[in-house]
């Protein structure tokens with residue numbers, strides 16, 4: 001993020017809301033210059049071009065290689081690995097997407113977040129089998145080779161862990177000062193390609209009163225969840241490809257379920273079987289875990305859809321301001337209910353709001369990039385964003401979200417994220 005000094009102060013009609021939020025046209029009018037002036041460096045353009053080229057123009061570059069890797073100068077761009085039980089259980093935990101270092105809407109495969117309950121199994125695709133059994137007419141076993149012969153579909157969607165944003169949940173009474181990737185990086189988006197689950201269920205056939213499925217993974221956690229038949233027949237994919245290449249081991253190689261919009265936990269990785277049933281199974285992952293505490297002490301079961309949500313990623317914790325001036329605020333918005341319709345930004349702690357620009361295409365149930373121009377006057381300022389999705393869902397303040405659940409509630413936190421920009425350029429996570 002670079003600061004710029006506008007040549008002209010914004011006109012009053014260029015402000016979109018309080019705290020310095022600007023309409024997009026203000027950037028053009030201000031004649032903002034982001035680059036270094038060559039005149040200031042004492043060079044004419046002719047002298048600068050005639051001077052010796054950079055060092056890397058003087059020798060042959062690195063040889064061609066079979067699989068590309070990021071530049072060594074980007075080493076700091078990596079997932080944050082958090083192991084709640086320490087190194088004794090290093091397959092249990094999360095690896096969070098570094099949102100503060102990414103500017104697009106699709107997560108590179110090496111940076112897709114990971115949530116695993118008992119490590120990543122190394123599965124030989126030649127030996128892997130996927131079964132559909134239970135209340136079906138024709139139980140079937142599929143090899144990867146056979147699955148690759150079915151007609152495929154692709155869906156661009158996010159996967160979000162129900163526990164995403166846990167640092168802002170009722171587990172914490174104080175806002176944690178960690179990068180935005182730690183705060184909200186249990187969400188990633190990819191283009192998933194595979195076979196519709198409905199295509200495979202058509203082949204096995206299902207009894208008329210079969211209303212539920214049990215999906216189980218081939219990891220040491222044997223992670224399993226119940227899935228309503230209605231969702232299975234609607235848009236669930238048995239995915240084999242992630243952004244065009246075969247799914248990464250961390251994401252479920254050689255195959256996983258993708259349930260667009262539903263909580264991450266149900267997207268069973270390393271999928272080995274689906275049992276067709278007439279009732280849910282009440283597995284450990286849908287009873288002791290992934291249930292929601294109500295204020296009255298009871299719990300909600302089967303809260304599938306991930307709510308409308310957003311976070312600013314630039315500027316955000318993990319980054320630093322470069323002085324007063326014009327910045328582009330940018331961030332990510334999403335909703336498990338459908339497409340993001342609007343994103344509003346506030347630069348005065350929620351007193352006034354203005355619509356951000358949404359980057360096209362806006363995919364239903366995927367990450368949408370929003371942008372808004374902002375003139376920071378160098379004073380303490382609190383930035384917020386809130387999504388309004390196509391069904392009218394939006395985000396509560398953190399105080400309201402916190403009250404609507406019981407103590408210790410961790411999952412499904414879609415509270416508005418607030419970042420305070422301090423005069424020294426530091427950025428803080430704050431609870432409002």
Ligand SMILES: Nc1nc2c(c(=O)[nH]1)N[C@H]1C(S)=C(S)[C@@H](COP(=O)(O)O)O[C@H]1N2
Nearest residue numbers: 113114115116117161217223251264265269
């Ligand atoms: N078999 C199996 N599937 C699993 C898990 C697991 O530990 N084992 N973790 C679940 C959880 S809690 C989430 S949030 C998503 C995470 O998917 P990702 O690691 O590809 O981001 O996978 C789900 N599927």
Ligand SMILES: [Mo]
Nearest residue numbers: 161162264265
């Ligand atoms: Mo999760």
